[in-house]
Amino acid sequence: MWYDAIMWNRKVLVTIFIIFVLLQPLWSISNLREGPLWDPFSSTELLKERNFFRELSQEEEEALKALEIDLVTVGRGDPLYVWFGHTGLVVRDKRVDRSVMYDYGIFSFDDGFYKTFAMGRLNYQVWATSALARLNQAVSSERSVTKLKLNLDDSATIETINFLNFNVKEENNTYLYHHYRENCSTKIRDIIDKAVGGQFKGWATSIESPYTLRQLVMLHSAPSPLIDWLLNFLQSGEIDGPITLWEAMFLPAVLEKALLNFEYLNSAGEMVKIASDYEVLNEEPLGVRPTTRSEWKSTTLPTFLVALAVALLLRGLLCLSRRSKVAKVAWGSLTFLIYLVLGILSLLLLFMVSISNHDVTYWNENLIFATPWLVVMAIQALIYLFSKTSSLKHFKRGNTFFALLMVVYIVLKMGFPTLLGQQNWPAILTFLPLFVANSSLISKRRS
Numbered sequence: 001m002w003y004d005a006i007m008w009n010r011k012v013l014v015t016i017f018i019i020f021v022l023l024q025p026l027w028s029i030s031n032l033r034e035g036p037l038w039d040p041f042s043s044t045e046l047l048k049e050r051n052f053f054r055e056l057s058q059e060e061e062e063a064l065k066a067l068e069i070d071l072v073t074v075g076r077g078d079p080l081y082v083w084f085g086h087t088g089l090v091v092r093d094k095r096v097d098r099s100v101m102y103d104y105g106i107f108s109f110d111d112g113f114y115k116t117f118a119m120g121r122l123n124y125q126v127w128a129t130s131a132l133a134r135l136n137q138a139v140s141s142e143r144s145v146t147k148l149k150l151n152l153d154d155s156a157t158i159e160t161i162n163f164l165n166f167n168v169k170e171e172n173n174t175y176l177y178h179h180y181r182e183n184c185s186t187k188i189r190d191i192i193d194k195a196v197g198g199q200f201k202g203w204a205t206s207i208e209s210p211y212t213l214r215q216l217v218m219l220h221s222a223p224s225p226l227i228d229w230l231l232n233f234l235q236s237g238e239i240d241g242p243i244t245l246w247e248a249m250f251l252p253a254v255l256e257k258a259l260l261n262f263e264y265l266n267s268a269g270e271m272v273k274i275a276s277d278y279e280v281l282n283e284e285p286l287g288v289r290p291t292t293r294s295e296w297k298s299t300t301l302p303t304f305l306v307a308l309a310v311a312l313l314l315r316g317l318l319c320l321s322r323r324s325k326v327a328k329v330a331w332g333s334l335t336f337l338i339y340l341v342l343g344i345l346s347l348l349l350l351f352m353v354s355i356s357n358h359d360v361t362y363w364n365e366n367l368i369f370a371t372p373w374l375v376v377m378a379i380q381a382l383i384y385l386f387s388k389t390s391s392l393k394h395f396k397r398g399n400t401f402f403a404l405l406m407v408v409y410i411v412l413k414m415g416f417p418t419l420l421g422q423q424n425w426p427a428i429l430t431f432l433p434l435f436v437a438n439s440s441l442i443s444k445r446r447s
Helices: 002-030 043-047 058-064 113-118 131-140 154-167 184-195 199-204 213-221 225-234 252-261 300-320 325-354 373-386 389-415 425-437
Strands: 067-074 086-093 098-106 123-130 145-150 174-176 263-265 271-273 275-282
Touching (some): 043 154, 058 154, 086 131, 086 154, 098 131, 131 145, 131 275, 145 252, 154 184, 184 199, 184 252, 199 263, 213 225, 225 325, 252 275, 300 325, 325 425, 373 389, 389 425
Antiparallel strands (some): 067 086, 086 098, 123 174, 145 275
8 A cells, every 4th residue: 555655646746747847848938027137338328318419629629630430340250259240449549640449349258257148147348459459360360350430520529439438447348248239239339329319220220121130140150050050949039020220230240331321410411421431451361261141041941851861860760679779779879869959958948038138038939849858858768778668658658749739839830920920940840850750640550
């Protein structure tokens, strides 16, 4: 009697644990999250009280004759964090022949970088450094470098420089980084908009971007398929809605191109181009690194074909495993590795959605089928190597459940595209072939 009671209680506890693991992602996807963290050093907060239009003193008017503001744009680099390029404002003082670069992209790998990055609370800084040294660094890294001069009203030029010097002070130079809303490019975009009285934003928000935020990122990440898949997997439908040119200027190259096309009404009542004296300071040599794509292309079909090939391989090895020890070991090893990796990625996504401040992961539909249970399924596949046929039955049941769940999800996604609008087909068509191939849906023959 006591043994039966213990076994019954164990089954109940295991069942409760399984239900919890399966429902945790559903809780995460439906959990109403707060918006972005408030940052007193965001562009909106720092710029709202600044006055860029005032009478200049005689001393300021005299100094203005020797001052010039340039926008410098640096192309793609090698580490992931510089795949999207870089930008900075350079102030040149002809009186002392000195150029200072104001750079909003400074961070350090020290001081708990990885912890703050994981939590989505990454602090960046703005520094004033030697423009010559920074440009030489970019050239030595074989990155493209371009420059254009900003034509601003006199008072706006002085106040832009004053604001930059205010922003680099130690008590003001740290801000909360956000890849799409607060980065090296958007910071400068917001300063320029303030310098022209909001005309830049008014113009840019009237122009629709041909691509979403996700697609703009993929222009840079697509040459590296694994990183591209991972970035798409982790980010939710928050980056799939239509955007304007204003939002697209989180990319330095887009900001530069926008400025080259922008005209504004100056204080004299004249329409003038804000950019002039465009110059290519350095060209990236051909073949140094993967180039940024000029047009977006869907990766759904290539991803599906790769996933299908892997799924067919696993299915073939599983069928042969009844007769071949080698096939059994190969299937168990490959399946364990694949499901373990996908399970760990699911745990990472669950953490980012549930705990971190990475708001671009919130409401991620991938949590419907990418769950921590994949780790359990990986262990079940490994146990099968030791002739535990019951573990294979449990493994197949799990795959059958998730295959059917995904079919229901896909039907709902196609029926309610507005509600389930996340562009996650590469992820869907990565998981679905694996679940089907390892399920009981194809063959009812007992193992």
